[in-house]
Amino acid sequence: MKILVTAKRVEDPESKIKVKPDGSGIVQEGLKYKINPFDEIGVEEGLRLVAKHQGEVVVVSIGGKEVQEQLRHALAMGAHRAVWVNHTGPLDQLGIAGLLQKVTEKEKPDLVILGKQSIDDDQNQVGQYLAEFLGWGQATFASKVESMESEQEKNKVPALTVTADGKAVRVIREVDNGLATLECQLPAVVTTDLRLNTPRYASLPGIMKAKSKPIEELTPEKLGVDVTPKIQIVKLSSPPARKAGIKVPDVATLVDKLRNEAKVV
Amino acid sequence: MPIVLIVAEQQPDGHLRKASLNAITAGKQLADKAGAELHIALIGKDPAKVADELKGTGAKAVHVGAAPELEHYLAETYAPVLATLATELKADYVGMASTAQGKDLLPRLAARLKAAMATDVTGLNGSGADITFNRPMWAGNVFAEVKLTTPVKVFTVRATEFAAAGTGEGAAEVKAFAPKVEASKTKFVEFKEVKSARPELTEAKVVISGGRGTKGDFKEIEALADELGAAVGASRAVCDAGWVPNDLQVGQTGKVVAPSLYIAAGISGAIQHLAGMKSSKTIVAINKDAEAPIFQVADYGIVADLFKVLPELRSELQKLK
Numbered sequence: 284m285k286i287l288v289t290a291k292r293v294e295d296p297e298s299k300i301k302v303k304p305d306g307s308g309i310v311q312e313g314l315k316y317k318i319n320p321f322d323e324i325g326v327e328e329g330l331r332l333v334a335k336h337q338g339e340v341v342v343v344s345i346g347g348k349e350v351q352e353q354l355r356h357a358l359a360m361g362a363h364r365a366v367w368v369n370h371t372g373p374l375d376q377l378g379i380a381g382l383l384q385k386v387t388e389k390e391k392p393d394l395v396i397l398g399k400q401s402i403d404d405d406q407n408q409v410g411q412y413l414a415e416f417l418g419w420g421q422a423t424f425a426s427k428v429e430s431m432e433s434e435q436e437k438n439k440v441p442a443l444t445v446t447a448d449g450k451a452v453r454v455i456r457e458v459d460n461g462l463a464t465l466e467c468q469l470p471a472v473v474t475t476d477l478r479l480n481t482p483r484y485a486s487l488p489g490i491m492k493a494k495s496k497p498i499e500e501l502t503p504e505k506l507g508v509d510v511t512p513k514i515q516i517v518k519l520s521s522p523p524a525r526k527a528g529i530k531v532p533d534v535a536t537l538v539d540k541l542r543n544e545a546k547v548v
Numbered sequence: 549m550p551i552v553l554i555v556a557e558q559q560p561d562g563h564l565r566k567a568s569l570n571a572i573t574a575g576k577q578l579a580d581k582a583g584a585e586l587h588i589a590l591i592g593k594d595p596a597k598v599a600d601e602l603k604g605t606g607a608k609a610v611h612v613g614a615a616p617e618l619e620h621y622l623a624e625t626y627a628p629v630l631a632t633l634a635t636e637l638k639a640d641y642v643g644m645a646s647t648a649q650g651k652d653l654l655p656r657l658a659a660r661l662k663a664a665m666a667t668d669v670t671g672l673n674g675s676g677a678d679i680t681f682n683r684p685m686w687a688g689n690v691f692a693e694v695k696l697t698t699p700v701k702v703f704t705v706r707a708t709e710f711a712a713a714g715t716g717e718g719a720a721e722v723k724a725f726a727p728k729v730e731a732s733k734t735k736f737v738e739f740k741e742v743k744s745a746r747p748e749l750t751e752a753k754v755v756i757s758g759g760r761g762t763k764g765d766f767k768e769i770e771a772l773a774d775e776l777g778a779a780v781g782a783s784r785a786v787c788d789a790g791w792v793p794n795d796l797q798v799g800q801t802g803k804v805v806a807p808s809l810y811i812a813a814g815i816s817g818a819i820q821h822l823a824g825m826k827s828s829k830t831i832v833a834i835n836k837d838a839e840a841p842i843f844q845v846a847d848y849g850i851v852a853d854l855f856k857v858l859p860e861l862r863s864e865l866q867k868l869k
């Protein structure tokens with residue numbers, strides 16, 4: 284089984300994001316960068332699937348040369364090789380999905396796993412665009428029923444399962460009011476939700492090995508994709524800050540405030 | 549005249565997904581600004597009754613497509629049907645509520661329409677052909693004003709930022725059409741509903757959420773919720789541990805809620821959690837740790853053990869009756 288997984292470079296979710304005074308972007312100084320948490324879950328799921336079904340995990344990232352850090356991280360986790368689409372400057376989801384389409388057509392994987400959303404753009408779009416561009420089936424928000432603290436999780440049983448004939452994947456999805464199960468004929472596109480798995484740490488030997496794993500360099504020109512953004516960011520701003528209220532000494536005061544001041548009970 | 553098309557959603561139980569009404573309000577605002585006409589689309593196996601409910605929302609027309617193959621929602625079957633409708637209507641804007649279905653379906657529909665898309669729209673600006681959308685980024689730490697430059701523009705709507713449209717206004721024309729459903733490479737297998745007698749999290753006037761501080765014991769949270777007719781919510785930590793269904797997660801990657809009263813018990817207030825509840829009218833925080841970041845957004849904070857505060861709160865509220 285050949286699996287293509289994505290690894291976007293994003294700000295560490297713990298960092299404090301501030302908008303530049305002129306609204307043209309965010310303040311970059313002092314920020315740490317990571318692989319998008321959802322993508323890390325995708326890498327993990329890919330590794331679990333090939334551990335069971337043999338094959339290869341290819342990781343792809345689009346961005347300037349700094350995204351090689353995220354590719355090395357995925358390689359250190361165990362991905363076999365990497366594709367880097369070298370592009371600096373603004374990109375939107377249409378452009379990214381267009382590039383990923385070309386990479387997918389070149390690599391011909393059985394499955395593409397992406398994160399459901401990137402935690403900087405929060406768009407939740409690329410996987411669905413890609414599936415439509417390729418004419419493939421899609422299963423977004425892949426999750427699992429068992430608790431993350433369950434025996435299954437400890438034993439690292441994949442939650443995304445290949446059917447007995449090897450021709451489809453069965454995916455449990457997090458949707459409103461419950462869980463939906465779909466069966467997607469391969470090749471297919473899957474996007475991950477938070478509870479699909481807990482990603483492994485990169486081991487020291489893993490990190491050493493990653494240094495010699497190949498990273499292929501491509502460009503939008505080589506792939507023949509026009510990435511001119513169709514989403515223009517006019518301006519960024521900070522949300523209005525909510526004023527911290529007061530601390531109340533006891534429940535009686537709280538109830539009094541809720542009743543007579545906030546008038547909500 | 550430009551056309552705004554809002555896709556309404558039917559729940560698996562056959563009812564209208566209420567967030568559709570909030571999306572219709574966003575559609576109306578957009579139509580006003582763009583000098584456009586508002587249309588609604590609804591497709592499914594048996595959408596007629598729900599379509600009837602939408603007649604009085606102020607739209608020009610409700611387009612209803614029924615087909616047995618549309619019984620179970622699949623992006624692969626729904627997107628082409630809606631794309632054909634949007635193209636035939638020459639829709640300039642296509643929108644839907646940011647529900648699980650909206651988030652799954654609209655990007656696929658946008659791809660089909662070669663359209664750029666804005667997710668989780670919280671506001672609209674401009675007029676005529678010059679419309680921009682506001683939307684959150686970085687877990688709501690940043691708001692962006694964006695302009696979509698493709699001929700067709702697609703968006704999902706953050707329901708908490710727009711009031712629900714009334715259903716007693718005007719009488720839209722209901723236009724039935726016959727959807728041509730394409731074969732799908734994906735099969736629906738099953739839907740396991742998490743049933744709850746409590747109000748829907750995204751629709752409730754009061755929400756009581758529990759965090760890791762509950763250690764998985766939600767009895768007091770549930771008892772208080774029942775006292776107040778409230779919905780129960782949770783932090784990611786609680787859903788990850790499997791203590792409550794995933795569907796109850798509030799935050800950047802869960803549900804976005806904005807009730808009149810939000811009570812957070814044993815929740816630290818990570819930015820990803822705040823992203824889902826910061827717009828609530830009144831926020832109460834119960835936490836043992838006076839330094840917990842949740843207090844920075846709470847109107848009323850109480851530094852104490854939640855297992856002591858919640859029962860006391862419930863009995864004080866009972867006394868009010």
Ligand SMILES: Cc1cc2nc3c(=O)[nH]c(=O)nc-3n(C[C@H](O)[C@H](O)[C@H](O)COP(=O)(O)OP(=O)(O)OC[C@H]3O[C@@H](n4cnc5c(N)ncnc54)[C@H](O)[C@@H]3O)c2cc1C
Pocket residue numbers: 296320321402758759760761762782783784785786797798799800801802803813814815816817818819820821824834835836837840852853854855
């Ligand atoms: C990509 C990404 C997406 C995420 N999305 C979400 C999301 O959508 N929603 C979300 O909630 N989180 C999300 N998170 C996780 C988030 O960062 C926090 O880890 C999470 O919200 C913490 O949950 P918590 O507040 O319940 O737990 P903790 O941070 O562990 O806080 C527990 C709190 O309980 C208090 N406490 C303990 N015992 C008691 C007691 N007896 N009485 C009173 N107080 C007590 C403690 O003082 C502490 O403040 C996301 C994280 C990432 C990386």
Ligand SMILES: Nc1ncnc2c1ncn2[C@@H]1O[C@H](COP(=O)(O)O)[C@@H](O)[C@H]1O
Pocket residue numbers: 289290291292319321322343344345346376379396397398399400401402404405406407408409410
């Ligand atoms: N620059 C990128 N490089 C690689 N993958 C990306 C990139 N941008 C987005 N993606 C993938 O698309 C998913 C959804 O992103 P988005 O639609 O922007 O929220 C992410 O989780 C990634 O897996």
